[in-house]
Amino acid sequence: MKPSIPKGTRDFSPTEVAQRTYIFNIIKTTFEAFGFQPIETPSFEKSETLMGKYGEEGDRLIFKILNSGDYLNKVDERLLEEKNSQKITPQISEKALRYDLTVPFARYVVQHQNEITFPFKRYQIQPVWRADRPQKGRFREFYQCDADVVGSKSLWQEVEFVQLYDTVFTKLGLKEVTIKINNRKILSGIAEVIGAKDKLIDFTVALDKLDKIGKDGVVAEMVSKGISEEAINKVAPLFNFSGTNRDKIDSLQAMLQGSAEGLQGVDELKMIVDSIENIGLDSAILELDVTLARGLNYYTGAIYEVAPPKPVTMGSIGGGGRYDDLTGIFGLKDVSGVGISFGLDRIYLVMLELNLFKTVELPVPKVVFLNFDETQNLPKVKAITTLRKLGVKSELYPDVALSNNQQKKQWKYVMGRKIEYVVSDFLEEKFTLKNMYTGEQNNYSLEELVNHIKN
Template sequence: MKPSLAKGTRDFTALEVSRRRYIINTLQKNFELFGFQPLETPSFENLSTLTGKYGEEGDRLIFKILNSGDYTSKVNPEDWENKNHQKLTSQISDKALRYDLTVPFARFVAMNHHQLTFPFKRYQIQPVWRADRPQKGRFREFYQCDADVVGSESLFQEVELIQLYLKSFSDLKVPVTIHVNNRKILSGLAEYAGITDKLIDFTVALDKLDKIGKEGVVKELLERQISQESIDKLDFLFTQSDDALENLLQLKEKFAGNEIGLKGVEELEFVLTQSLNLGVGIQNLVFNITLARGLDYYTGAIFEVKADEVQMGSIGGGGRYDNLTEVFGVKNIPGIGISFGLDRIYLVMEELGLFPEEATSKVEYLFANFGGEEALEALKLIIQLREKGIAAELYPENAKLNKQFTYAEKKGIRNLVFLGEEEIKNRTVTYKNLEIGEQKTVSLDDFLK
C-alpha cells in the first residue's frame, strides 16, 4: 500500500519546524511581556463541551471521535435504519477533537474559577482540528496561538490586545492592518433593519463579504428569509468612507433611540481613540462595519488582522465573549481574547522572504570520521563544543571524505573539521568553512575560544 497523508494535514521538514518555532518563540516572548501565563488543555474534549458554542456551521466542522469497543451495540435500530445522523452521532460518539482553544479555556475557567486570580490572563499555543475543505492557508489540523483575559470588563483590555498584535507583527516584520468592529453594533443594525430574530443569519452572511461580494451577501440574506426591505435599509453598509470616526457619527444618527447600537458605537469610539492616543497609526487600525466574525459567542469588540502585502485570509482574529463561561454554569466572568494564525503567518513570511538566517537551526561543525582513536578524540572535542552551546556532530562511519563532504553540504553544515593523527599530535584543529571554501589550522585552545 502506497503511503499517503490525510487531507488537510502536513509533514514539516527541519527547515519548516525551525521557522515555525521562530514565529512561536516571538509570540510567546510577547505574550509573557504583556503578563500572560501559559496553559495547555487536552487535544480532545467531551463532545457536549464543544457542541452549540460555534453556531450551526461550526458544529458541522467538529471532528467527532468514535466510542471505543463495539460502538454500534448501543445504537437505536430505528435511527440506524433511518440514517438519522444527528441522533446517531450522540449514540456512537461522546468525544471530539478540539475545534479552537477558546471553548476549552472557558471550560477550564469554569472548573477552576475558585482557585484563579482575576483578571486571569493566559496564552495557549496548541493544534486544533476542523473538518473543513482544505485550500491555500486553510488546513484540517493547524496551530492556534491565543491570548485571553477573563474577569475584566475594562475596555483597556481591547486597547492592550491591539498593542499586543502590533508589537508581535512588528517583531516578525509583517506589515498588517487590524480591522475592528463591535458585535453590539451588528445587533444595533439588526434592530435598525427590523431583523433582530435573524441576527445570527445576518452576521454569518455579512462575514462572507470579502469572499462573495455584495451580490453574494444579498443573495444569501434573501435565502435566509431576510426581506428586501430590510436589506435596502442596510445598503449603506457597503459604501463606507475611509474615516472611521465619520462612519461612527453616521451610525449614531441611525441608532437614535437604539440602546444596544449606541452602546457598541460608544465602546468602539473609546478603543479607537485610546489606541490613536497611544500612537497607533490610523492606517494600521480600520473600523470595518461589515466585519462580523461568524462565531456565536462574541458580544462586544471583534478583531481581524490582514497582511498588507499578501492576498491571504485573516492571519489573526478575536473578540469579547462576556457570556462564554455561563454555558458551563458559571456566570459573570467577562472575557476577551485574540488568536494568531501560525500557519497563515508562516505563508505570509515565506512569500515576503521575512525569515532571518537565525530562524533556521543548523549544525555548526561536522567532524570528519577517520576511525579508531581519531574518532574518539573528535567526540571528546564535540562534548566541549556542546558544553558551550555550539551544535556539532561526528560523521558516524569512517567513509570516504567525498561522502562526508556531501553529507555536510546537503545538511547545510557550515564547517567540516579534520582532527587527524597529525592534529592530535600537535594539539591543533583544521577546519574548512564550506560557505566560503576557506580552510584554516589553529591551535586547539584558539579553536575552543
C-alpha cells in the same frame, strides 16, 4: 500503495520548521512582554464541551472521535436502519478534536477557577482541527496562537490587544497589516433598527461573508434565511460604508438612534479608536469595518480581524473579540473575557510570499567530528560531550569512512550543512581542527579545542 497524508495536512521540512519556530518565538516573547502566562489543554475534549458553541456551521466542522471498542453494538437498531448520522453520532462518539483554543480555555477557567488569580491573562500556542474544505491558507490541521484576559470588563484590554497585534506584526516585518474592528452590539443594534432582531445570527453570518461572496451573495443568503426585503434595504448603506473611523462612528450614531444596545457598542468602539489614535501604532492600520461580524456566536462586544498587507491575497491572519458570557455555559457566571488569535499557518504563507525569511537560519552544529577511523571515536565523543555541556552544538558523523569516496561524502555533508568547524583526526592527543570559513587548520589539545571553538 504510495504513502500520502490526509487532505488539509502538511509535512514540514527542517527549513520550514525553523521558519515557523521563528514566528512562534516572536509571538511567544511578545505575549510574555504583555504579561500573559502559558497554559495547554488536551487536543481533544468531551463532545458536550465543544458542540453548540460555534453555531450551526462551526458544529459541522468539528472532527468527532469514534468511541473505542465495538462502538456500534450499543446503538439502537432502529437508528441504524434510519441511517440518520446526526442521531447516531452522539451514541458512537463522546469526544472531539478541539475546533479552537477559546472554548477549551473557557472550560479550563471554570474547572480551575479556585487556582486562578483574576484577571487571568493566558496565552496558548497549540494545534486545532476543522473539517473544512482545504484551499490556499485554509487547512484541516493548523496552529492557533491565542491570548486572552478573563475577569476584566475594562476596554483598556481591547486597546492593549490592538497594540499587541501591532507589536507582533511589526517585529515579523509584516508592516501595514489592517486590524479591522467592529462591535457585536452594533450589529445587534442594526438588526434591531431594521426589524430583524430575531434573525440576528443569520444576519451576522451572512454579513460576515461580504468580502467573500459580495453584496449580491449576502443579500441572497439573507433572503434565504427569511430576512425581509424591507430590512435588507435598510441595511444597504452598510455595504458601501466609507470615510475615516470617526466618520463611520458619526454615521453609526445617527443610524442607531433607536437602539440603546447599538449606541453602547458605538461608544465602546469610539473609546478604543480614540485611544489608539492618541497612543499611535508602529506599522499597523486600525480600520472600523461595520460588516465585520465573525461568525462565532460567543462574541458580545468588540471583534477583531487582521488582513495581511497588500498586495497579498489571503484570508484573515488573526481575529478575536470580547465574550461576556462564554464561561457561563460551563456554570461560571459574570466573568467577562476578551482575546485574540494569530493564524500562524497563514502568517507563515504571507511571510513566504513577501520573502521575509532571509534572516532565519536552520539550527546546525558549530562543529562536526568526522569519522575516518573507528579507533579515534571514543576521544572524539568525549570532546563532543564536553562541548555540548558548554552549550556548543556538536555532532559525530555516524558512519566510518572505509574508502576515499566515503570520506568525500563526509566532507560533502559538512559543506551541505554549512558547518563552521570540522575535526578530522585525533592523533598524539591532538585534535585536527579546520575552520571551514577561513580554511585555517591547526592541532589542539582538548582544552585548547574547547577554548578556541567557544571564543
